[in-house]
Amino acid sequence: MSSLKIIEVNVVSTGKAIVHCSFCNGGGGVPTNYARESQKPCPVCGGQGKALVEFEEETFIECAYCRGGGGVPTNYARESQKPCPTCFGLGIKPIAGNWQIIK
């Protein structure tokens, strides 16, 4: 069994943090290997490349379900992946407690 990686996030205030979007790998569009102009905004972060999340427990870990990639199934090409239902596509999540993307 592999241990989950602890991920540093940019905590902006109590219970809020800005996290890198793994679904688009911070680029804002999917798939990331397409020209920027032909991409649609990332459905996870709305094209921002990062997202503001609200959380209860501070420690963030790599999402085991998508293995940090943000998309499932992980062995599919980027363009046929869906955002991970466990981490909403961000690739990381708080170790415990409720949380959500707020923008």
Ligand SMILES: [Zn+2]
């Ligand atoms: Zn994104």
Ligand SMILES: [Zn+2]
């Ligand atoms: Zn995930």
